[in-house]
Amino acid sequence: MIKFRSLSKSARTGITSYSIILLAFAILFPLQNLGIINHSISGQLVPICTYIVMALSLNLTVGFLGELSLGHAGFVSVGAFTGVIAASSLQDKVSPDPLRLVIAIIIGGIFAGIVGLLIGIPVLRLRGDYLAIVTLAFGEIIKNIINCLYVGVDNKGLHFSMTDIKSLGMENGRVILNGPQGAVGIEQIASFTAGIILILFTLFVILNLVNSKAGRAVMAIRDNRIAAESVGISITKYKLTAFITSAVLAGMAGALYAMNYSTIAAKKFDFNTSILILVFVVLGGMGNIVGTIISTVILYMLPELLREFSDYRMLIYAIILILVMLVTNNDRIKLIRANASAAIMSWLRKAMSRTKNQPKGKEDAHNG
Amino acid sequence: MTFVSNLINGISLGSVYAIIALGYTMVYGIAKMLNFAHGDVIMVGAYASYCTMIYLNWHPLLSILFSIVVCTILGVVIEAFAYKPLRRAGSLAVLITAIGVSYLLQNAALLIWGSTPKIFTSVVNIKPLSLFGGKLTITAESIVTVAACVLIMIGLTLFTQKTKMGKAMRAVSEDKDAAELMGVNVNTTISTTFAIGSALAAVAGVLLCSAYPTLVPTTGSMPGIKAFTAAVFGGIGSIPGTMLGGILLGIIEIFSKSYISTSLSDAIVFAVLIIVLLVKPTGILGKKVTEKV
Known part of the structure; x- marks a missing residue:
């Protein structure tokens, strides 16, 4: 058997992250089906899965590409609403729920990707805090536009309007998107299994991208843009690749997230949501995939776990x-932590060597 | 006449943005950090003024002074406990800490004052100015806001150009390490910057709530984001640029509200910001940064 430690770092990350997700699924899926876990937790399973995907995709932009994005919720939003529109308009045409869900997720991903391309071309010319503020601005613009959008469907197809429901001009149609109220009457076809599959897909895409030629180019740009450019790496091409991949994955997560609720409004995906996802990524460790998954689960569950403090929980x-x-960023505390862990390690080593050196008979006698 | 009155409203709203944005700009220029908690300091300032006026029946001017003191102390305390330990950490760590402080302030306010909106009584109780036989009315609030904004800008410019502390601030924003070697106390300078920025936030909070009187724990966040946008728009780090950015943003917002669409006005404001940044990546009056290899 190959030793785990002797594997390359990327292989270890891959194995660890896939097995965490599969293990979580293996434990939670039967529990959920048997109804052992309580309702409030089982209702959180799909949102947690989608937040993991959102955090992983943002990690691609922030951790691997090294550009601060404050508008990630914008992509999630685009994916969510295009996905809902797709699923609602196919309600009569495609009958199996899982198939419709897959179509909705793919369409959400495609549209978020298109928006990512449109935003990425101008935005990636900027750097640092300016890039951050422009992504923030784009997130707000997307939220505002969806807030004013009315979409309905009838026999003739989809109808769009920016003013009100009446101007859709439908006969016997169904309203899908109702301006500030957001998407209404969504079929809740999202499932925990779909969430797990989406996470696995995301891991597959990100791990493959990061360990490919393109991924190495992206990280080279992050570490030293000028040096990367001087060895012939096309900055725009690789930045856009990472940015669009991130947007597509966020859009897919958005579509799945929306399908978990019966109504969803554009204001759900505002600046605060972008920040929330960013907090998951930063606390998980930038560019660290396993860390992002763990921190997302913990931080998402934290307000739930603090529920007994009711008003004080936030x-x-x-x-x-x-x-x-x-604690994680202050030099002095870091030093204290390092010293403490070194002391504990040396104490452990001493204790270990002491037990090893002890003659066997004596130990047995002691135990007896 | 509606055009003129819109213009005046725009300048007045823009002046509030400008005062908030000055706080952002100063902190950004010196500590190189996006202080996301700044918007919430505004909210605290407004609540401080509200409480003293309503519960203690203080004179408006006295309540403004009180709210300035509260915010100044708050700003310095936040800096000392949350940001100072992270002076050498990466910018993202500081950003997330600032977000944590912002959550903290908002939720503390929620616990203390609850989520029901408080109706702020204007600190300016002078009758609106009526011109051209009643065709054009200018509220006293707008006049006071614009005047306060101009005074603050002049004061800040004089402070940064003429005083020793101002000189220290410019030195620290130019090169922190070199300034330290020249005997500038970097920590004191940064604390002073936070104190000034937070005092300005108090003034902005009172003026904002005098013009738009609903006060809730999230009152500060959207103006905060917009003011930050204004600072970037005008050129972050430059005082006149920030003022210009704030006022332009206010005018654009009011005009798009009244001539294009109320619900799309924020989208338009942000779209203009993006266009400006694409043409001039460091803002209207921002300095061009040359890149060293």
Whole structure:
């Protein structure tokens, strides 16, 4: 058997992350079907899966590409609403739920990707905080436009309007998107299994991208843009590749997320959601896939776990967030932590060697 | 006449943005961080003024002074506890901490004052100015806001250009390490910057709520984001640029609200920002940064 430690770092990341997800599925799926876990947790399973995908996709932009994006929820939003429109308009034409869900997710991904391309071309010319603020602006623009959008479907097909439902001009049609109220009457066809499959797909895409020629080019650009350019790496091409991949995955997550609720409004995907996803990524460790998965699960569940503190829970959440950032980033605390762990390690080693050196008979006698 | 009155409303709203944006710009220029908690300091300032006026019946001017003191202390405390330990950490770590502080302030306000909106009584109780036989009315709030904005800008410019502390601030924003070697106390300078920025936030909070009187714990966040946009728009780090950015943003917002669409006005504001940044990547009056290899 090959030793786990002797594998390359990327292979280890891959194995660890796939097995975490599969293990979680193997444990939670039977529990959910048997109804052992309580309702409030089983209702969180799909959102957690989609947030993991959102965080992983943002990690591609922030961790691997090294560009701060504050508008990730915008892509999620595009994916969510195009996905809902697709699923609703195919309601009578494609009958199996899973197939319709897959189509909705793919369409959500495609549209988010198109928006990613449109945004990426101008945005990626900018750098640093300016790029951050423009992605923030795009996120707000997307939210605003969807907030004013009315979409309906009838026998003749889809109808769009920016003013109100009446101007859709439908006869006996169904309203899909109702302006500020958002998408209404969504069929809740999302499932935990679909969420797990989407995470596995995302891991597959990201791990393959990161370990490919394109991925190495992306990381080279992150580490030193000028050096990368001077060895002939096309900056725009690879930046766009990473950015669009990130947008597509976010859009797919958005479509799945929306299908988990009966109504969803555009204001769900605002600046705060973008920030929430960013917090998952930063606390998980930028460019760290396993860390992102773990931090997303913990931070998503944290407000739930703090429920007994009722009104104080978000306050405690904020304090925990600040303290974690201080503990993980302050030099002095880092030093204390390093010293402490070194001391514990050396103590353990000493204890280990002591037990090894002890004669066997004596140990047996001691135990007896 | 509607055009003129829209223009005046725009300049007045823009002045509030400009005052908030000045706080962002100063902190960004010196600590190189996006202080996302700034918007929430505005909210705290407004609540401080509201409470003293309603519960203690203080004179508006006294309540403004009180709210300035509260915010200044708050700003310095936040800096000392949350940002100072991260002086040498990466910018993202500081950004997330700032977001944590923002959550903290919002939720603390939610616990103290609840989520029901408080109706802020204007600190300016002068009758609106009526011109051209009543065709054009200018509220006293707009006049006070614009005047405050101009005064603050002049004051800040004089402060940064003429005083020793101002000189230290410019030195730190230019090169922190070199400034330290020249005997500038970097920590004091950064604390002072936070104090000034937060004092401005208090003024902005009171003025904002005098013009738009609903006060809730999230009152500060959207103006905060927009003011930050304004700072970037005008050229972050430059005081006149920030002022210009703020006022232009206010005018664009009011005009798009009244001539294009109320619900799309934010989208238009942000779209203009994007276009400006694509043409001039460092903002209207921003300095061009040459890249060293």
